[in-house]
Amino acid sequence: MYIPTYEDMLAAHERIKPHIRRTEVRTSAYLNELSGAQLFFKCENFQEPGAFKVRGASNAVFGLDDAQAAKGVATHSSGNHASCLSYAAMRRGIPCNVVMPRTAPQAKKDTVRRYGGVITECDPSTSSREATFAEVQAATGGDFVHPYNDPRVIAGQGTCSKEFMEQTDGLDMVVAPIGGGGMISGTCLTLATLAPECQVIAAEPEQADDAYRSFKAGHIIADDAPKTIADGLLVPLKDLTWHFVSGHVTEIYTASEAEIIDAMKIIWKHLRVVMEPSSAVPMACVLKNPEAFRGKRVGIVITGGNVDLDRLPWLAAS
Amino acid sequence: MYIPTYEDMLAAHERIKPHIRRTEVRTSAYLNELSGAQLFFKCENFQEPGAFKVRGASNAVFGLDDAQAAKGVATHSSGNHASCLSYAAMRRGIPCNVVMPRTAPQAKKDTVRRYGGVITECDPSTSSREATFAEVQAATGGDFVHPYNDPRVIAGQGTCSKEFMEQTDGLDMVVAPIGGGGMISGTCLTLATLAPECQVIAAEPEQADDAYRSFKAGHIIADDAPKTIADGLLVPLKDLTWHFVSGHVTEIYTASEAEIIDAMKIIWKHLRVVMEPSSAVPMACVLKNPEAFRGKRVGIVITGGNVDLDRLPWLAAS
Numbered sequence: 001m002y003i004p005t006y007e008d009m010l011a012a013h014e015r016i017k018p019h020i021r022r023t024e025v026r027t028s029a030y031l032n033e034l035s036g037a038q039l040f041f042k043c044e045n046f047q048e049p050g051a052f053k054v055r056g057a058s059n060a061v062f063g064l065d066d067a068q069a070a071k072g073v074a075t076h077s078s079g080n081h082a083s084c085l086s087y088a089a090m091r092r093g094i095p096c097n098v099v100m101p102r103t104a105p106q107a108k109k110d111t112v113r114r115y116g117g118v119i120t121e122c123d124p125s126t127s128s129r130e131a132t133f134a135e136v137q138a139a140t141g142g143d144f145v146h147p148y149n150d151p152r153v154i155a156g157q158g159t160c161s162k163e164f165m166e167q168t169d170g171l172d173m174v175v176a177p178i179g180g181g182g183m184i185s186g187t188c189l190t191l192a193t194l195a196p197e198c199q200v201i202a203a204e205p206e207q208a209d210d211a212y213r214s215f216k217a218g219h220i221i222a223d224d225a226p227k228t229i230a231d232g233l234l235v236p237l238k239d240l241t242w243h244f245v246s247g248h249v250t251e252i253y254t255a256s257e258a259e260i261i262d263a264m265k266i267i268w269k270h271l272r273v274v275m276e277p278s279s280a281v282p283m284a285c286v287l288k289n290p291e292a293f294r295g296k297r298v299g300i301v302i303t304g305g306n307v308d309l310d311r312l313p314w315l316a317a318s
Numbered sequence: 319m320y321i322p323t324y325e326d327m328l329a330a331h332e333r334i335k336p337h338i339r340r341t342e343v344r345t346s347a348y349l350n351e352l353s354g355a356q357l358f359f360k361c362e363n364f365q366e367p368g369a370f371k372v373r374g375a376s377n378a379v380f381g382l383d384d385a386q387a388a389k390g391v392a393t394h395s396s397g398n399h400a401s402c403l404s405y406a407a408m409r410r411g412i413p414c415n416v417v418m419p420r421t422a423p424q425a426k427k428d429t430v431r432r433y434g435g436v437i438t439e440c441d442p443s444t445s446s447r448e449a450t451f452a453e454v455q456a457a458t459g460g461d462f463v464h465p466y467n468d469p470r471v472i473a474g475q476g477t478c479s480k481e482f483m484e485q486t487d488g489l490d491m492v493v494a495p496i497g498g499g500g501m502i503s504g505t506c507l508t509l510a511t512l513a514p515e516c517q518v519i520a521a522e523p524e525q526a527d528d529a530y531r532s533f534k535a536g537h538i539i540a541d542d543a544p545k546t547i548a549d550g551l552l553v554p555l556k557d558l559t560w561h562f563v564s565g566h567v568t569e570i571y572t573a574s575e576a577e578i579i580d581a582m583k584i585i586w587k588h589l590r591v592v593m594e595p596s597s598a599v600p601m602a603c604v605l606k607n608p609e610a611f612r613g614k615r616v617g618i619v620i621t622g623g624n625v626d627l628d629r630l631p632w633l634a635a636s
Contacts, residue, residue, distance in 0.1 A: 274586050
């Protein structure tokens with residue numbers, strides 16, 4: 001297992017700068033008042049394909065040598081990693097193969113295809129996904145870019161908190177959602193060197209709290225069929241992300257579905273940005289634990305903005 | 319009638335800079351491809367109170383001498399001007415009285431009150447509004463700040479396109495919605511001097527097309543009970559805004575309700591910002607008249623972001 005280093009993150013930033021946005025950091029006097037903290041929101045939903053995952057994906061794609069690049073990349077994902085990897089591959093002009101369950105939302109498939117990704121459908125089971133992916137990879141020779149458990153991906157995600165610290169003149173803590181742990185691991189990687197005094201806080205849905213329970217137990221515990229509105233956070237930690245989570249994260253907080261939906265609506269209304277339910281988990285945790293954040297300079301990563309505008313969670317009951 | 323000058327706009331910018339945001343300009347490769355133009359979006363929805371009107375309101379409020387400031391300001395509005403004037407007055411620590419129909423949405427009243435504005439309710443008729451406003455003004459001595467037909471307000475709104483030109487290294491045209499004409503007049507005021515070659519295009523709902531008809535007729539024509547989803551654009555032109563519209567606007571385009579709603583959803587989805595229906599009218603007009611914009615550097619002002627998240631227009635039928 002290769003552990004990416006701070007230098008890998010710096011190299012990633014130079015490599016991907018022409019292909020990503022240095023996203024805006026937004027603030028709101030109202031949200032500061034509401035939380036009692038000084039909040040800074042890093043708007044990764046403003047990346048062209050709508051998520052921070054374009055950083056790690058671009059680092060993997062643009063780091064390939066020409067021989068491998070000719071064969072392209074491959075992954076399995078039905079979320080932002082699939083569209084971001086397709087987007088990065090399109091920018092380099094190389095193939096991207098994606099294995100996706102046939103039950104994935106049409107909008108997700110459309111986005112991958114808009115960026116030139118080639119989808120191979122599988123059944124919605126781990127065994128079918130693994131078998132189908134093995135076939136695709138054997139046929140294409142595409143380099144496997146895991147959504148998070150890949151040192152190139154983690155080094156890429158780490159570039160976000162480097163920009164964040166530059167744009168804010170420093171923070172007391174950074175709060176980001178945790179699913180597989182790619183963003184949190186990149187944040188740990190960068191801040192451990194750049195700002196070791198800055199705390200890294202992970203935020204997780206109660207209904208998919210495997211990282212929370214793993215953190216408390218001291219070893220990886222997988223969820224049994226997690227179900228949450230924060231659908232970007234369903235996947236489990238893996239060895240590489242566990243290395244960073246167990247070694248550098250200060251605390252993991254959890255929030256209920258109702259708290260996540262409330263926080264999502266508050267940010268839409270007052271920060272006026274469109275973001276996914278997964279991105280609302282940090283704000284939900286900040287509002288739920290005011291004593292932990294009061295008076296602090298708190299950076300919150302808004303991880304993505306790809307949401308079905310026809311199915312907003314606060315309107316689900318109507 | 320005092321016509322504000324370019325120097326008034328420059329003075330306004332110096333005056334209000336500490337009290338407003340230099341809002342971000344966002345771009346989207348996808349929206350460029352969709353429109354065939356190079357689009358730049360000035361996100362005035364990101365102002366703290368959520369609309370460009372904080373510029374004009376702040377210029378009026380911070381331009382008062384101390385004696386008048388002690389008596390505060392007053393206006394009649396049920397929209398963004400009321401909340402932005404309250405916000406500006408709160409920042410200076412002076413009273414703001416607002417006359418508002420009792421039928422105005424509760425959310426609008428709540429926002430004004432959050433910023434310390436004092437609401438006096440009237441019946442939803444012009445006569446009741448005028449009578450009630452006269453009483454309030456007589457009782458308080460508050461300085462009347464009209465939502466748009468005021469040289470201080472127009473000079474303030476003009477600061478938006480000054481920033482816009484600085485942030486984009488120049489534009490071929492600026493497109494903004496037109497209701498009473500405050501933003502469009504400020505845009506004309508600034509660009510006539512700063513970038514006379516830059517066209518100023520107004521965008522208006524078909525169902526409230528008084529500015530379009532006035533522009534074609536060469537004199538002000540009022541609407542008869544206009545009704546549109548773009549509820550920030552219901553008010554008529556007045557003498558001061560007509561001066562700018564008739565003298566400097568290049569063209570006025572109109573869009574149907576369905577086109578406005580489509581454009582709104584497209585911007586929410588791909589630019590990932592929360593904005594009002596009124597702010598979608600320029601994009602609707604750009605998509606409807608591609609030949610007028612193709613290949614051009616087009617600036618679009620996203621005028622405001624205060625929208626009822628429980629009643630999104632594309633979900634109205636569901």
